[in-house]
Amino acid sequence: xxxxxxxxxxxxxxxxxxxxxxxxxxxxxxxxxxxxxxxxxxxxxxxxxxxxxxxxxxxxxxxxxxxxxxxxxxxxxxxxxxxxxxxxxxxxxxxxxxxxxxxxxxxxxxxxxx
Amino acid sequence: xxxxxxxxxxxxxxxxxxxxxxxxxxxxxxxxxxxxxxxxxxxxxxxxxxxxxxxxxxxxxxxxxxxxxxxxxxxxxxxxxxxxxxxxxxxxxxxxxxxxxxxxxxxxxxxxxxxxxxxxxxxxxxxxxxxxxxxxxxxxxxxxxxxxxxxxxxxxxxxxxxxxxxxxxxxxxxxxxxxxxxxxxxxxxxxxxxxxxxxxxxxxxxxxxxxxxxxxxxxxxxxxxxxxxxxxxxxxxxxxxxxxxxxxxxxxxxxxxxxxxxxxxxxxxxxxxxxxxxxxxxxxxxxxxxxxxxxxxxxxxxxxxxxxxxxxxxxxxxxxxx
Numbered sequence: 001x002x003x004x005x006x007x008x009x010x011x012x013x014x015x016x017x018x019x020x021x022x023x024x025x026x027x028x029x030x031x032x033x034x035x036x037x038x039x040x041x042x043x044x045x046x047x048x049x050x051x052x053x054x055x056x057x058x059x060x061x062x063x064x065x066x067x068x069x070x071x072x073x074x075x076x077x078x079x080x081x082x083x084x085x086x087x088x089x090x091x092x093x094x095x096x097x098x099x100x101x102x103x104x105x106x107x108x109x110x111x112x113x114x
Numbered sequence: 115x116x117x118x119x120x121x122x123x124x125x126x127x128x129x130x131x132x133x134x135x136x137x138x139x140x141x142x143x144x145x146x147x148x149x150x151x152x153x154x155x156x157x158x159x160x161x162x163x164x165x166x167x168x169x170x171x172x173x174x175x176x177x178x179x180x181x182x183x184x185x186x187x188x189x190x191x192x193x194x195x196x197x198x199x200x201x202x203x204x205x206x207x208x209x210x211x212x213x214x215x216x217x218x219x220x221x222x223x224x225x226x227x228x229x230x231x232x233x234x235x236x237x238x239x240x241x242x243x244x245x246x247x248x249x250x251x252x253x254x255x256x257x258x259x260x261x262x263x264x265x266x267x268x269x270x271x272x273x274x275x276x277x278x279x280x281x282x283x284x285x286x287x288x289x290x291x292x293x294x295x296x297x298x299x300x301x302x303x304x305x306x307x308x309x310x311x312x313x314x315x316x317x318x319x320x321x322x323x324x325x326x327x328x329x330x331x332x333x334x335x336x337x338x339x340x341x342x343x344x345x346x347x348x349x350x351x352x353x354x355x356x357x358x359x360x361x362x363x364x365x366x367x368x369x370x371x372x373x374x375x376x377x378x379x380x381x382x383x384x385x386x387x388x389x390x391x392x393x394x395x396x397x398x399x400x401x402x403x404x405x406x407x408x409x410x411x412x413x414x415x416x417x418x419x420x421x422x423x424x425x426x427x428x429x430x431x432x433x434x435x436x
Binding site for chain 2: 032033034049050051053054055057058075076077078
């Protein structure tokens, strides 16, 4: 039971570090919070809505996203997409991510060998 | 309450905790997003209050969600919490010791008089504690605000690190000076009138001799015990000074003697007059109570240190052997 709880906490920590990158990856085209969550979920990246929606705001405040209210099929919704700065940031983060996963893979392999 | 009402109230409750400029926008966006999710949860049917309740509970308490949208700066920064608690606790204890010293040294004849004094001091204690805590809050808030406004100004530098000291090491020169001062003070305490006579080069003025004449019962019954523990403490300090450092044995004897000094002092204050002159008696009792209070607090702190030392691996430089 304790192990399960610890696993869930550690896994949540791992996911938290990926949420920004996962979010930026899907915002080359404009999306609103709910549709973005569904897109991410379809790819297997479950993110709590209570975490995702405030994150969009924070990324916008930091200048990586822009947003606007739109009325498409339904009530008015706030759509987010990458800003110029976000477009420059995203490939850099992807590069870092790939380098890190490479390092982690090496560590796992080395750990196995021992 | 309809599910729509519940969502509207929830969004409002989150928004009202945010800065004014983002409230309306977040409220509208959150309400729309929550309604989308609620419809999904109702799986094509009409959302019910039960579904809305369950959904909002899983989304999180409004205060937590608001904090994810906007984290305001803390009044006391987490890094300062420990320092703040230590200072606040220390000041409240110091005020407590001061209050008890005032009560113990106040001249009183009857039980009701004593109760009146104690009530007055208790009221003053509460008032001054609140004032001190308020000032401390304000200072820490200003400290945090200054750090945020000028991060470079208060940047941490390795040069400002406190030195690592061996707590058992004794600075012999300082210790000898302290011993000399302590011994002199002890002699004056034992024989105040004789000390004044010596200082005057003959006989000190009668008013001074009268003011510092010990009460006869005190001199006979209580003074020998007080002088004994003070002298023993002086000797242990001298012993540690000769050795150049505190050992476990000397540390513990000193701790026991400090506790004895504190307790004997309290007994002396409560047992009756120390000086014949009421004013000298009152002033002495006040200072004795103050010193006894701080001595006992120090004993408590040192017992905690001794205990944690027993529970933890030996610290670099600390003597663990007898």
